[in-house]
Structure formats: C-alpha cells, structure tokens
Amino acid sequence: MSGAVPVAVHTDYILSDIAPAGGLSVSPWVALAYLAAGVLFILALRGLSSPSTSQRGNRYGMIGMGIAVVTTLLTHGLASLPEIGAAIAVGGGIGIITARRIKMTDMPQLVAAFHSLVGLAAVLVGWAAYLNPQAFGIAGPDGVIEAQSRVEMGLGIAIGAITFSGSVIAFLKLAGKMSGSPIMLPGRHVINLATLAAILGLIGWFTQDQGLWVIATVTVLAFAIGFLLIIPIGGADMPVVVSMLNSYSGWAAAAMGFTLHNTAMIITGALVGSSGAILSYIMCKAMNRSFISVIAGGFGAVAADGGEAREQRPWKRGSAEDAAFLLGEAEQVIIIPGYGMAVAQAQHVLREMGDLLKARGVRVKYAIHPVAGRMPGHMNVLLAEANVPYDDVFELEDINGEFAQTDVAFIIGANDVVNPAAKTDKTSPIYGMPVFDVEKAKTIMFIKRSMGGVGYAGVDNDVFYMDQTMMLLADAKKMVEDINKALAH
Amino acid sequence: MSGAVPVAVHTDYILSDIAPAGGLSVSPWVALAYLAAGVLFILALRGLSSPSTSQRGNRYGMIGMGIAVVTTLLTHGLASLPEIGAAIAVGGGIGIITARRIKMTDMPQLVAAFHSLVGLAAVLVGWAAYLNPQAFGIAGPDGVIEAQSRVEMGLGIAIGAITFSGSVIAFLKLAGKMSGSPIMLPGRHVINLATLAAILGLIGWFTQDQGLWVIATVTVLAFAIGFLLIIPIGGADMPVVVSMLNSYSGWAAAAMGFTLHNTAMIITGALVGSSGAILSYIMCKAMNRSFISVIAGGFGAVAADGGEAREQRPWKRGSAEDAAFLLGEAEQVIIIPGYGMAVAQAQHVLREMGDLLKARGVRVKYAIHPVAGRMPGHMNVLLAEANVPYDDVFELEDINGEFAQTDVAFIIGANDVVNPAAKTDKTSPIYGMPVFDVEKAKTIMFIKRSMGGVGYAGVDNDVFYMDQTMMLLADAKKMVEDINKALAH
Amino acid sequence: MDFISTLSIFVMACFVGYYVVWSVTPALHTPLMAVTNAISSVIIVGALIAAAAAGSGYANWLGLIAVALASVNIFGGFAVTARMLAMYKKKDRPVPVAPAEKAK
Amino acid sequence: MDFISTLSIFVMACFVGYYVVWSVTPALHTPLMAVTNAISSVIIVGALIAAAAAGSGYANWLGLIAVALASVNIFGGFAVTARMLAMYKKKDRPVPVAPAEKAK
Ligand SMILES: NC(=O)c1ccc[n+]([C@@H]2O[C@H](COP(=O)([O-])OP(=O)(O)OC[C@H]3O[C@@H](n4cnc5c(N)ncnc54)[C@H](OP(=O)(O)O)[C@@H]3O)[C@@H](O)[C@H]2O)c1
Numbered sequence A, B: 001m002s003g004a005v006p007v008a009v010h011t012d013y014i015l016s017d018i019a020p021a022g023g024l025s026v027s028p029w030v031a032l033a034y035l036a037a038g039v040l041f042i043l044a045l046r047g048l049s050s051p052s053t054s055q056r057g058n059r060y061g062m063i064g065m066g067i068a069v070v071t072t073l074l075t076h077g078l079a080s081l082p083e084i085g086a087a088i089a090v091g092g093g094i095g096i097i098t099a100r101r102i103k104m105t106d107m108p109q110l111v112a113a114f115h116s117l118v119g120l121a122a123v124l125v126g127w128a129a130y131l132n133p134q135a136f137g138i139a140g141p142d143g144v145i146e147a148q149s150r151v152e153m154g155l156g157i158a159i160g161a162i163t164f165s166g167s168v169i170a171f172l173k174l175a176g177k178m179s180g181s182p183i184m185l186p187g188r189h190v191i192n193l194a195t196l197a198a199i200l201g202l203i204g205w206f207t208q209d210q211g212l213w214v215i216a217t218v219t220v221l222a223f224a225i226g227f228l229l230i231i232p233i234g235g236a237d238m239p240v241v242v243s244m245l246n247s248y249s250g251w252a253a254a255a256m257g258f259t260l261h262n263t264a265m266i267i268t269g270a271l272v273g274s275s276g277a278i279l280s281y282i283m284c285k286a287m288n289r290s291f292i293s294v295i296a297g298g299f300g301a302v303a304a305d306g307g308e309a310r311e312q313r314p315w316k317r318g319s320a321e322d323a324a325f326l327l328g329e330a331e332q333v334i335i336i337p338g339y340g341m342a343v344a345q346a347q348h349v350l351r352e353m354g355d356l357l358k359a360r361g362v363r364v365k366y367a368i369h370p371v372a373g374r375m376p377g378h379m380n381v382l383l384a385e386a387n388v389p390y391d392d393v394f395e396l397e398d399i400n401g402e403f404a405q406t407d408v409a410f411i412i413g414a415n416d417v418v419n420p421a422a423k424t425d426k427t428s429p430i431y432g433m434p435v436f437d438v439e440k441a442k443t444i445m446f447i448k449r450s451m452g453g454v455g456y457a458g459v460d461n462d463v464f465y466m467d468q469t470m471m472l473l474a475d476a477k478k479m480v481e482d483i484n485k486a487l488a489h
Numbered sequence C, D: 001m002d003f004i005s006t007l008s009i010f011v012m013a014c015f016v017g018y019y020v021v022w023s024v025t026p027a028l029h030t031p032l033m034a035v036t037n038a039i040s041s042v043i044i045v046g047a048l049i050a051a052a053a054a055g056s057g058y059a060n061w062l063g064l065i066a067v068a069l070a071s072v073n074i075f076g077g078f079a080v081t082a083r084m085l086a087m088y089k090k091k092d093r094p095v096p097v098a099p100a101e102k103a104k
C-alpha cells in the first residue's frame, strides 16, 4: 500500500461539482456537452460514407474535440492554464507540421506513429489517475481507489501500453527502420500467453492491493508484450496490425471513459474500437487469411522461402515505345495500381498517362483491389492526390466483369492482386483471395523492377509468362514517364 | 390537486429495490436484464437484413420480451400473479388466434389495429402511473410526482392517445369499414394546431398542478386530435399514416421508459420510432411526395376528380387465350404485380402461371416497385406466401434495365408504378416517382377490371393506349386462371 | 440512473435504430412493421408494474387492462411475423418443381 | 452515473460504431484511420484533468506530457485527414481538361 498519495482538497475549480467520496456526479450541462461531443464524433465518421460529405464530417470531429477540451478545462480549473496551453501548443504544432509535411505514401507509418502516442497518453493518464485519484473523483480523501475504478485503470494502462510498444514496432517496420522480416523467438506463444495471464492476474490483485509495484509491473509487462506480440509479425502484415492497434487505442480510451464516467470517451472508444476491428477484418477477409494467422506471425518468413524457384519459363519483355503504341491503339485500358506504384510515387505521371490516352479517345479506368497497397484505401488516396477523377475509379466487384472487353490491362506495381494462383492453386498462400481476371484482357502490361522481385505474399505469378503479357521492367515512375514521352510524340 | 392518491407502502415485492422517495435505483442485475432485452430487440431487427437470418431475429425478439416481462414480475411482486396471468392469457390468446387467422392481404389493417392497442396501453400505463406514482418510484410518500416525470408521463399519454385514435381511423379506412375518401373539415389546420398547442401547454401546466383535470384534458384532447389528424387523409395514404403511427407508438414507449428509467423501453422506443419514421420516409420518397403533403391530407379527393376525362383514345383488348399464346412463345417475361393483385388474391394462381411458363422454358422474373401495393414490402409478402422463389424477385433498380430485352411485361393489378407520366408529365401528381420502363418491352399485358378504374393516384395511364399494349380486362385472379387453363392445353 | 444517462442511451439507441432499420432488406418491410409492433409492446413493463402494485384499485385495473392489450400485440405480433417469415424461409430451399397443386 | 448506465451507453455506442464504420466507403478507409486516430485522442480529457488538478506534482507532469502527446494526434490527425479529403473533394468538380502540368 505504498502508492496512495493523499492530497489537499482542490480549490481552484470554476464549476466544481466533484463528489469527493466516489462516483462523479457532474452537472447535467457538463454531461450534455460530453454527449454532444460523442454525437459529433459519430457524425464525423458518418460523413466518411461519401467523399462529398467527408469534409463536413471532419469539421464535426474538430468541433466535438473542441467541446470536450473546453468543457474539461471549464470544469476542472484553469489554474494550470499556461502550462496546459504550452503543452497543447507544442503538441499541436508538431502535429500540424507533421501532417503538412508527410508524403501520402508514408501514411501507414504516420498512422502507426500517431497510435503509439495515443497509447502512451493513455498510460500516462492512467498513472496520473493512480497518483492523484481524488482529482478524478475515484477515491475519497483517504486516497483509497474504488475497486471498479482500479480494474478500469489497470485495463486502460495495460491496453495503452500494448498499443504504444506495438505501434512503435509497427512504425519502425513500416518506415523501413527495422527489418520487416519476422523475428521468431522460440516458445513465443507460451511466453506471450503467460505474460497476458500475468497482466490479468495482477489487475485482479490490484483490486485488493493498491500498491505501486502492482501497477508498475502491469505497465512494464504490457510494454513488453506489445513488443513480443508484434516482433514476430512480418513487415507486410503490419497494416493489419496497425488497424488492430487502432482498435486497441479505442478500447483504452473507453476504459478510461468508464473510470471518468465520461460519455464522450466511452462513445469514442466504442467507435474507434469497432473501426479498427472492422478494418482488420476487411483486410484479413480480402486477403483470405484468418486474423489468428496474422497475429500468430511469421508470414513473411515462409513466403520468402516459397518464392525462390522461379524464372524457368519464357517471358516477353517490352519497351516503353511498344507499350505506348499498344495503349494508344486501345479502345479500353484498365489500370491496376499496387504497392509498387506507391513506392515509386508514380501516381502523378500515371494520371498524366491517363489524360494523354483519354485525349486520344481511349477509355481509361482504374481498378482498385481492396488490399492493393499496404493499407485500406491506400491506392484511392494516392490516385486522389494525383487528381484522378473519382468516377474513373472502380472497385473489384464492379469492374471484374469488364476485362473480357478490355484491350490492355495495365498493371503497375501490383502483383498479388492479379495472381491467378489465388483462383486455381490450392497450395498457394493467397488461395481464395479474390483477384482481378486480367488474363481475360487482350494484352497485359506488367510494370515491375525485376523478374526476381516478388509481391507481398512472396509467390510466383503465372501472369508473367502468359502469351499476351508484356513485362515492362523498370521503376514504375520511370517507365510511365517514358511511355508518356512516347505517347506525346 | 385532486389526483394524488397516497397509498400504503408495498410489502409484497420479491427483489424490492425501489427507493420510495424519487428516482428508481434498481439493482445492477435488474438493469442488466433490461439492457439485455434491449440488445435482443436490436438483434431482432438486425436479423431482418436478410430472409435467412430473419427467423432467428424474431426469436431474439421473443426472448427479449420474455426477459423484460419476467424481470419486471420478479422485481415488482407476484401478489397479483393470477390476475396478471389471466390478463396475459386472454390477450395472448386473442393475439395468437388473430395472427393465425388473418389473411396476408389484410396485413395493413392488422398492423393498424395492433398499433391502436399499443397506443391505448401507453395511455393506461400513463394513467396508472399518475394514480399510483409510488409504485413507479416517481413520487415520495406524499404522492407528489416529480416535475420531470410529469412531463414524460404527459407526453407518453398524449402520444399514446394520438396513436390510438389515429390507428383506429386508419384501421377503419383500410378495412373498408369507413369511406376511404378524405373528410375535410373547414379550418382544420387551425383547429389542429390550436389543439396541439393546448396539449403542450397543458403538459407544461401539469408540472405546476398535478390535478386530475389537467391530465384528463390532455388525454381527451389527444384522442380528439388523433381523429382530427387522420380523418382528412385519403384511404390510399393510410400506409404512410400507419407507419407514422408506428413511429409514434415507439416515442410513447420511450417517454414511459424515461419515466421508469427503463433501458429496454428506451432502446425499443428509439428503434420503433426510427423504424416507423424511416419507412414513412421511404414511402414518401418512392412516391415522390413530401411527408407534409401526406399529413396535410386531402390527396384522394383531388385525385378522384383529376382522373375522369379519359378513354378518348383507342386501345386494344386481348383475351386470356391471346395472352397465353404470346406468353408461351416469349423468351423472357417480367411480371409486375400491384395493389390489384392483392385485392384479387391472385398471388397463388400467378405463381402457378410462372411455373407453367418456366416449364415451357420461358425465363420468368418478378419486378417489385418499392410502393407497389399499399404497404412497404406488401408484394414481397404475398409472393412469398405463394412460394415464389426469392431469387426470381427483383427490385426496381436491379431490373429496370432489362425491359428492352423482354418479350412480355405482364402488369397485374399495378398501375401507377408503370405510368410513364411520372417521367414525362411535370403536372402529374406522380411526376418524379421512379417507375418501370415497361414501354421498352416488346409486348405489354395489362390486367385490370375496367378502363374506368384508376390507380391510387387517380391518373390516366398512357400505357393503356400504346401499340404494343394488350388490355386484359377482368378480375386479376379470374384472368390468370383463364390464362393458366389456356397454357395447360 | 440520472436523466443525462437515460438521454445518452436514448440518443445512442436512435442512431442504432436509424442504421439497423436502413439495413433491413425492402422485401422484409412488412415483417418489419409487424415485429416493431410486437416489440413496442415492451410498454407491458409499465403495465405489469401498475398491475402488480398494491395501493390503488384503479391503477391496478388500468394496469391489468394494459397488460391484456399489450399481450395481444406481443403474441399476435411475434406470431404473425413468424408466419410471414416462414414463407420467405421456404424459398431458401431449392424451388419445388411442381408445386402448383398446393397453391389453391 | 452508475455502472450500468455507462455500460448501456457503451453497448449502444458499440452498435453505432459497427454500423457507422461499415457505412464508410472503402475509398475513404485511409482517411478513416486518420480521423479515428484523431478522435481517439479524446483521452486528452483525462490528461487535462490530471494536468489541471492540484495536489500531486507527478500527476501534474504526467498529465501535461499526456496533453502534449494527445495534442500531436488531435491536430496532426485532423489536419492530415483534412489534407486527404481535400484531394477527394477536388474531383467532385468537373474534371479539369488539361491538368497534366500541375501534376509534377
Ligand atoms: N492494402 C492493404 O490493406 C493490405 C494490408 C496487408 C497486406 N496487404 C497485402 O499487400 C499485397 C498488395 O498487393 P499489391 O498487388 O498491391 O502489391 P504486391 O503484391 O506487394 O506487389 C508489389 C509489386 O510492386 C513491384 N514494385 C515494387 N516497387 C516498385 C517500383 N518502385 N517500381 C515498380 N514496381 C515496383 C514489386 O516487384 P519488384 O520488386 O520486382 O519491383 C511487386 O511486383 C497483397 O498481397 C495484400 O494482401 C495489403
């Protein structure tokens, strides 16, 4: 019982209404303001159901956050306002500058980095609540925290810590600052399960013993398990992990919301929690893999081995001029962008190519696979950045029937999402994933840097060796620039 | 102040946990049970997102209701159990017998009748709460009801009473026991607004004066305005009204839920309230009319006048044999059922006709307009009753492109939903409503009883006079039976 | 349970209702009306409280009548919904080849 | 606000979250990740309480750091979302005829 720090009674609240002995009973107006913030967050996500309402939605989100912050400041004292203002200014400044500077292709890393901050903030808030429970209205003057609040606090800290350390690893792997290949400890499943059990056990113990060592151990173990859980997962699986961590950060916020009886936090936690879970589910489903297999890790390692014995069969190489000629003659071209386009930052020159072709009367469509790239909606953002008209962009189900009437399927930096093995080869790691039927097109153009390079799943692709396939081996941006030059002549 | 009836303290509760002086503070388990009931109701509606999950959904609903009832009985005493059991047995018996006996075509009336019961029950519960507020935990031993509860109670009673009397009128009109034509009082808008204002004013007054006369007047006025609001609405607009009253019954339940702090009632109220509102919206939108114009009433009257000057143009009459011959030769037939099919109860013979045609190798599809019939999903239920395969049934958007490749558009008892005036004639009352493009089909067959009869909107239909149209004038069931005989030969 | 909690639950439930109802397939809109009718009879909770309470003879009687009315809806509403849904269910199975006899 | 109310709100919010997120168009999944990130920083409420409270120097400092961290997310998250959405917005207008120059 070392951690309970009795404190002086607060005097500097403006609308002070904390019932010191357990159970926040806030004024109805304050509760209403938090509810309004929660509703505005719902409207923010709702706005994303279409691009035309999305900007309004984002503004609702900002207003909601403003209401939550101002309400909290008004009810919890302005005494430390200068310090708080400084903290907000420093944090906000860093945030805005990062948001302005970041390249669209680096979005996955950015999201991972941001998640780590939310996780850390949750840990700190949990600790602050532990050290000064009266401020949060969860303990009487004797400093003894209510049992229920202890559980919520413990869960919030644990989930926050996992979110933090997991996101840091995800960030390092996505940013290429750490090898993407899975690092497999022996017996890791046992270690992980034991650690998780220890965390839960300690949180249970915490209801009996408010001692500092309990919560400190929980924190340390949770940081550790965040690392342990994510280290064995291959770099390519990181997007699922990022989304899962997003979900966790939501549950952490919700746990703190229960402690504070704060509607805005509870609603937000549920929204963010669902959002991350659903996105993870969508990704796993579109890859036809189980969530468990992603989380169990080791995917990248197996794949890298399986993808070696290749290049025995004949294939045809094309030049930018050949490609330009065929494209210019075509009636309909379907462009299939993938991760390589993002790496090469080829979206702008690709849009130019589309415009040049349209000027010649070619019908140009963009086909986006749900898991093209490394993050849900990745390709859409890049094409949007390059000003590709929204109406030219189609989803898998909507365009897959059209390849038979298509002259050129133009694959740029995509690979797995056009691999027919997903339809035919039961032993393939991508078997069952829906893919584009590019083999039905008259001509297939395939941009990648080398015959040796593999896609995310690390498997060979029969499309390389088809009669109608023309391999365009070069960096995607370079190749498209050359095609554009040839088209301009 | 005559209505406050002080009562003896209750002694016969099993899990009694009512705080007598204001504010129900129920045990967590009880609250959890009501929450579970609410969640089960959500799952019940969620099940309706597809026919395959719908039966499970319905069972969730039953379980939820069971939980709510049992929880209430356990916490509020079993003293009157025999009487309560008898009441449930009588009511339940009537309900089940009615549900078994009712013809599917009478569904709109049944729903209206059931709504009236919910409305009346809400009124009675509100009154009971007024007469015995301690039992509801909304008054201290002195019998003075809390102000907030008075407002909720007043709203619950008022909405319930409007639901009741409105639904009675809707029932009578739909069941043909009262003329469907709108009955227009002079100055009715003023009367209605004044009555509404009086009701709201009295509910406000009720917070100051708990007298019996206040709540009695509210009740009487609300019954009256229910009649007044619905009387001027034409019989054909009744489905929108039924749905709107459905919504009201939800809000009445929610108001009582606020009084009782009962999660199950609040959740249900919100679900039912939204459901009715959304269905009304869908109907109005599919008819391209504003909700206000429906509620303002008088639609049927105008229409009956506008639909007179007709039959100047030549048209072709066909026999059942002609129809059978053409249908038998067709490659694809699209059947468009409408209100007349329901009136004639022709769904079974129609399915037989479909089977006979299929046996001859004809492709048969059913096309259902969102407002065909007199209630959302009306046609679907009837076709389902007749065992028409779900896969043969298409919605407007999904099939409208197919008429150009269709040999026969077979219109049975539909009218407005195939009227091209909705696309071309800006002055038509149905202008803007999406309709089937039947005029693109090679042959159109149109079953109705006479050239004089009009559809719901009471307007003439150019389709009658088209070159490729064959009018089949007879009762729908009779006509299809004759066609089936001819097909069987 | 204070007013704002109740209100919060109500507001959230309205959002849920909005989404859940939009997700109902149009072919099932008639069963939807029937089942919402059934569940709106949850007002029976209030009726039971009144019927079970000691103290006021009038309130007891009103409660009992309300219990009976709500029961009509509950049993009738769920039963008629089940009847309708059973029809849709049939068609999930392969289409019977010669079902013409049964129809009359 | 008792535990069950809080729980009820949470359960309802989970349903809302489920539906609201499924309704997001796949093309906006990346902005969705960014904006959920921003709103999950509502944890700043807890941070502010800690930072503003008198009594514990440690708790104050932890609160202030948490405020700063959450602020990075709030401002960064909303700003980057706005930046992405502005790109989609552009394309709601008629397609520019010769936008090739701008692209590089
Ligand atoms: N979107 C998501 O949410 C998500 C999440 C998790 C996992 N995934 C996985 O990611 C994969 C996405 O498939 P994908 O088809 O987009 O990509 P991919 O299968 O990973 O293939 C990428 C292709 O781009 C080429 N490439 C790389 N850099 C290039 C450059 N600078 N210029 C030209 N080409 C370049 C690569 O070949 P070279 O190396 O020879 O150039 C490779 O063929 C799927 O397997 C999916 O399951 C996606």
Ligand SMILES: NC(=O)c1ccc[n+]([C@@H]2O[C@H](COP(=O)([O-])OP(=O)(O)OC[C@H]3O[C@@H](n4cnc5c(N)ncnc54)[C@H](OP(=O)(O)O)[C@@H]3O)[C@@H](O)[C@H]2O)c1
Pocket: B236, B237, B238, B239, B240, B283, B286, B287, B337, B338, B339, B340, B341, B343, B344, B370, B371, B372, B373, B374, B375, B376, B377, B378, B412, B413, B414, B415, B416, B417, B418, B447, B448, B449, B450, B451, B452, B453, B454, B455, B456, B457, B474, B475, B476, B477
């Ligand atoms: N579904 C809904 O939710 C809903 C709600 C509110 C309003 N409405 C309105 O209802 C209308 C529905 O359109 P609809 O095309 O289904 O029907 P309709 O336009 O009302 O036409 C019904 C047709 O059936 C014929 N008919 C009636 N009894 C018949 C019988 N026994 N045998 C053969 N034919 C018979 C009528 O002509 P005869 O009299 O000459 O036989 C008439 O042509 C729309 O205007 C819609 O806006 C629908």
